[in-house]
Amino acid sequence: MNRVIVKVHEWPELKDPILIEGLPGLGYVGKLSAEHLIRQLGGRRFATIISSYLPPQVYVMEGGTISIVKQELYYIKGKAKRDLIVLVGDSQGLNAEGQYELSYRVLELAQELGVKEVITLGGYSIGKRPEKPRVFGAATHPEIVEEIKKYGVIFAKSEPSGGIIGAAGLLIGLGMELFGMKGFCLMGETAGMYVDPRGAMEVLKVLSRILDIEIDLSDLEAQAMQIEEITHTVEEIMRESEREEGREELGYIR
Template sequence: MDTPYLRKLSDPALDNPIFIQGLPGFGNVGRIAAHFLIKFCDAKPFAELYSPSFPDYISITSKGIAHLPRYEFYYAPMEKNTLIIMTGEIQPSFDDVVAHYEVCDYVVDFVEKLGCHFMVTMGGVPITEDKTQVYIAATSPRLATEFMEKGGVIYSKGRIVGGTGLTLALAKERKIDGVSLLGTTLGFKADKNAGFSVFKFLMKALGKEIKEGLAENNQIEES
């Protein structure tokens, strides 16, 4: 394998699909938010992406089963859309810029072929004070204003590193609209509260209110 490789597990019907990405990064916020979403929507896996740019180790499941590092795609039918949710345990090395472009472009190419015209990428943004907030960056002023009116704060004059930002920017080049949702986190330690805040904000934006205390009562658990 010398290039990214996609393996389809099934071919579900996708009605006006929205792509949602949550990868590891600051506070693991994006990945945690994605797992909340997968659990809440009872999303089902339908594809896996492998790449030689991923780290050179294997992952072991709780049942002792080994597999290569990968991105996993899930689908979840909603009232008006089908959600396509992508997550994974890894990203290419942050030192390998070419690998990031290659993998993110492959992801955008795949979801574009599936008919996605809108996407959401989720991640974390480090802060020095304990304050829960969701920052937003968008592909257009209209979307930035729309999500600000939903309770987000414009993320201005900053950078979004890794797949969270690059996937969105590459999608914009293909005329795909989208936003990044960035939960505030104090550092690199897995931040379940920040992940839940991003998940809750996303569901509100999709028209579904999430009750406070849902995660704490273990009605949704991040895996």
Template sequence: MTSWQVRDEAKVKLKNPILVEGLPGIGNVGKVAVDFLIESTKAKKLATFFSYTLPHAVFVNEKNLVELPTIDAYYTRISGRDIVFLIGDVQPGDEVSCYEFCEAVLKFSKNMGCKEIITLGGIGLQAPPKTPRIYVTGTNPATIKKYMIEGVEKKIYGVVGPIIGVTGILAGLAEKEGIEAVVLLAETFGHPLYLGVKGARALILLLDKKLKLGVKIENLDKEIKELEDETLQRTRDVTQVQETSKLSKLKKIKEEVNYIG
């Protein structure tokens, strides 16, 4: 039994939908990219995902009010097709919760009639790249081929290690549900508090070209900068909560070991 609840925020029938995931991760490239696309396409909230395994903390927003960490789905219709964006403040906190969350997302996607998903993530480098490259992998060669444009690398084997978290697991579980999946990874600096704006920009331009999103390039850099401060602050807050939780668990284990031994 899954620990995740899905609450519908809108009753709509979607047309040939495709899901694009952008949760926090390396450089937050996926989150920054999807945040921007939600704003620029004026996407509307479709559903909210909730679990008691989310971090035990709230954010204080610019109105000085508390907000629980959320993971939401938004939708927008472009050229007769619906694009569903999966965005959130956090990722599931442990391995079991991650698998359960991805299964909940895939069930949600299947019920919508979604036959393809795109997950976004970063490849952490030792220094910020001047011109981030994008690598692509996925569930089958035909799906990968659709995203092969100039500047996109498909020879990813040996370049990156395991793709950790929702970006990897969502794609990995998709095939058994009959859903095609592609993973787009942008190079970025590997520091946990670094925001990979250049990597996010590269992902946005690729998605704009392939999905015909109509992104206004002249607004891209300005709007990404506006998203940057809020994203960075929330990343710091969540990181602090998760590290505190880990330390508490380690302390408890140590006390139990000392007591037994």
């Protein structure tokens, strides 16, 4: 078995397409963003990637059918000034080799479809819930840094301090080094501990202005409120029980 199998269902003809990546990562910011983009702009799946670098696992879906762990490529045509290819999936590569191979294969396919620019989407963990998530950036070329700064994206040396790990880093890094592509990464601030639609919303706001498209965010807003309600309730319960414990402890001292 080839370690990466790319099943191309359709070869789309695309106009100067941009590759956009949103695989699972910190706060699922990238994945939420990319999936929302596909849903809102009517993306069409044209390729499936099955790989022994991914977990050996199938999911059980609505109705009892299975779905093997995979990555998928969608195209979005005629919705923006430039066409889009969007990479989403269930998992990133399980190890360094897998991360490199999967990114490389996606770039290879993207190049065949005319891609010269790559945008990767991800989260940027600050360890606590941000008041209003900022969007951090990193780019392949100084002129792109300047360009993207205009949209309020923050560029800071050594931020994130550990660099950008995984597909969000490699797709622009390998894209630049081996495929002569340009690109940048947008990272939405997130606590990173649970699925975080707020981070995704901020990333999408920036992205929509960069791509000059309209993206309705009401779904993500609703999802965010739902998650916040749950989080709030949980925190309330925890505070309550802490107070209870406090009272008991006080009682113990008296």
